[in-house]
Amino acid sequence: MLILIIVLIIFGAGKIPQLGEGLGKAIKGFKKxxxxxxxxxxxxxxxETPDAPPSQVAQTQAAPTTAAPAQPVKQVKQG
Numbered sequence: 001m002l003i004l005i006i007v008l009i010i011f012g013a014g015k016i017p018q019l020g021e022g023l024g025k026a027i028k029g030f031k032k033x034x035x036x037x038x039x040x041x042x043x044x045x046x047x048e049t050p051d052a053p054p055s056q057v058a059q060t061q062a063a064p065t066t067a068a069p070a071q072p073v074k075q076v077k078q079g
Contacts, residue, residue, distance in 0.1 A: 011019060 007019075033079065
């Protein structure tokens with residue numbers, strides 16, 4: 001009850017129906033998307049070549065094309 005009074009004070013009586021309508025549409029859209037099958041298939045297609053272990057794949061993707069010297073990070077204490 002207290003929450004409803006606070007919402008009424010903050011948004012005013014004119015905005016509450018609009019807020020309810022927007023919330024209802026959001027809930028309906030969420031329920032619809034949960035119940036439907038995914039329209040986009042994000043699984044990768046099967047490859048004919050043997051896959052590399054995940055650690056090697058991550059290293060090859062993370063490796064930069066040009067190596068720059070690493071600079072130490074300075075930590076500053078605040079307070």
